[in-house]
Amino acid sequence: MELIIAKFGGTSIGNGDKIRKAAQSVVNEYMKGNKVVVVLSAINKTTDDLIKIVDDSVDSNISDKQMAEILSMGEMTSVRVMSSVIESFGVKSEYIDPYCDNWPLITDNNLLEAKIDFPASEAMSKHLMKILDQGVIPVVCGFLGKGPNDEITTLGRGGSDITAFLLGHCLNAAEVIIVTDVDGVMSTDPNKIQKAKKLDKISVEEMRDLATHGAQVLHPHALKYKDPLISVKIISHENGDLSNPGTVIVGPYEGEMMKTTMLYPEPISVVAIVGDGMLKRAGLLSKLTTILAKNDINIFGISAGQNSVTVFVNKKDAQDAYHLLHDMVIDCNELSSLSLGKEIAMLTLVSPDFIETPGIISEITDPLRDNNINIVEISSSQTAVVIFIDWEDGNKAFELVKSVIE
Template sequence: MRVVAKFGGTSLGSGDRINRAADSIADAVAQGHEIAVVASAMGNTTDELLDEIEFEADDPDRAEIVSMGERTSVRMLKAALSSRGVEAVFVEPGSGRWPIYTDGHGEVDAERTKAAVAELAAELGDVVPVITGFLAEDDEGNVTTLGRGGSDTTAVMLGNYIDADEVVIVTDVEGVMTGDPHVVEGARNVGKISVDELRNLSFRGAEVVAPSALSYKDETLDVRVVHYQHGDLLAGGTDIIGEFENLIDMREEPLACLTVAGRAIRNQPGILADLSTALGDSDINIDAAASGMDSITFYVDEDVAERAENILHREVIDGESLSSVTVDDEVAAIRVTGGELPNQPGVIRNFVDPLSDAHINIHDLITSATSVAVFVDWDDREETLEIVQRQF
């Protein structure tokens, strides 16, 4: 089996943890597996180096300075593997085996990177490359970086390009948890999670796998998250399943837009829950919801709009801070879903500008980490869909 194993900073945070990492790699090699290793900077080295830059430094100098964390890690891990009889070599920017390149815009140069990765992959089985994560090299030979979580990006990208069977992310949590184990009691491991679920969590603060890395995962590449204390690269943890699919979808049936107004209701706990519960208890599905300082809007199937209006009206009558409910019928919803949306600057303008040029009124624009939904008049749905398809 061909495996890319990425060790995060916490999993390399001390000599003992480096020994654990080396043991797990050596065990996998002894079982006949082809292993490529990606190493982050030990502990909080990168942050500590950045904190010490209290002077004006241009991007190339800054990148060279912060690269020292990863450069140290790969040397330490290579030495630990050599002491166990494993044929290993550290790989860093500037070395003959270096595989990750960026273009003039700082983006990954996929063509050049794939060619270099193919050469590196040809050596797997004979040698274990220990590669600096987070770092890249530009056309002029300068060190560049892949941004926060860049070591995850390095690992999953390599896994994709070398046709690996699996990428294993070794970190300080027991896979993906139901909650932060440092904050909530009874947090437990999630056996499987989809890339869409994990990316949404990652963009909302979950520090498990960098969102930028997940865009390189395809259906054939297994990605797994394990705890560094587990000691076995080939079992346990959480499986990340599936891949991002760019999808443009238009809802086939019209929606109704119900807006509940009230005084500063955003600052009043429980109102959104009360209104949603009232609709849910009556088996009314909420397609989408949006809130403002003085209003909450629900989108529901048009054929249940009258019943929904009566339910929400009862809540208005019973609630001291609510003033009225209104209904707007025949609303269309067009959604774009895709893993790369958060990495596309100006993605909202890609919706707004062409629709404005076509004199199409937007009722609402609702975004999440990996999707954008635009709500327009039902009569404008076909033209809106055509515009969105052209843009995406």
């Protein structure tokens, strides 16, 4: 006998037929002798519809408490429907929502982006074991929590996945199954490339990076709650079978992506190439990077403008890069000239929170502006911001911006 946490996303229970198929898959596992805890998202698009109704009717004149209670209606409806369908198959079921005395997820009082209180949640989760031991299938609201004053809270994006992973940890489950609208993790979006293939397995860190950069299968925040001893897999609701292999997420979570601010210890040099026709020349960047790569010159950054390309290399390689790229300029009609700039410093800030922090660039650059530190170049991804500044300003800039992500 094993304990399984089965989390169904909104599209997996998007209509009556899907809900019935999901319930049947749960009952089938129960009939094998396994204990199953079901975690549900709101039925497909319910949360979006609720948000739109609020926006259209109340707009900003609504409190966080009111919003959390309204949003909770999606999950509270889905668990009641699912529990009823499971019982229609002749198996006892009980829905669990934040109004229940045995509600397992306890949080702080941040109503719309609540943080988990692990000790309290672990203690309350034990009540689910009593229900399971009675031969009952509990159906738990995903996404929702209960604050210190019994107020309803929400866990933010990826909340239902967090619920599933947390319950898996607290109940020492054998497996967490994420049921979604794809067969598993694909090599890329199958809606964009038909040749996309399902992966049999993927590491936790790879899954986190994929999710961080836009893959919709699993939210990256949820992965930090994954217990390394618990098997996790992602499967499609289409099969109606929780034993489907799907994609297994392997390996332990090595901890949250480190929030770091780094000042590269050596000076960087800038080589700027200009030319009116460079945007019309296919393969120009490839040629540039190939020339440097063949000569073992590492590129720390590269940016392309309307009539210029700027390359950042280590100062010790600057003269070699300068001469190599000059030869390229001479041989290419679309390029006119190049220059070797002064020494600059490279600051790198890394945080998984950047992806969901509006205005983060301003928070980083405002202190530099206020201290008259000029930014030579800036680039960003969903988890990192890289700033190039004058070398003599490097240490001061580092001290000014490092507190932004602490």
